[in-house]
Amino acid sequence: MAQLDFPSATDIAIxxxxxxxLTTWTWDGTKxxxxxxISFDDLSDVALNNENPKDVLxxxxxxxxxxxxVNGGNY
Numbered sequence: 472m473a474q475l476d477f478p479s480a481t482d483i484a485i486x487x488x489x490x491x492x493l494t495t496w497t498w499d500g501t502k503x504x505x506x507x508x509i510s511f512d513d514l515s516d517v518a519l520n521n522e523n524p525k526d527v528l529x530x531x532x533x534x535x536x537x538x539x540x541v542n543g544g545n546y
Contacts, residue, residue, distance in 0.1 A: 477503055
């Protein structure tokens with residue numbers, strides 16, 4: 472799986488972009504937001520569990536798993 476190594480928040484400005492994992496991401500001042508969509512099936516080490524289009528990926532220390540977005544998309 473491709474590793475994302477986002478720049479430090481102290482080194483970036485709102486609107487800056489980062490490209491990683493075949494996706495371009497934009498910094499909104501709080502979080503990185505991806506342009507486009509990545510399907511869970513496109514990633515190699517994700518354990519899917521009845522995936523929902525609004526799920527988020529969570530790393531449990533061993534692998535990535537999909538879980539419901541308990542924050543409603545607001546991070």
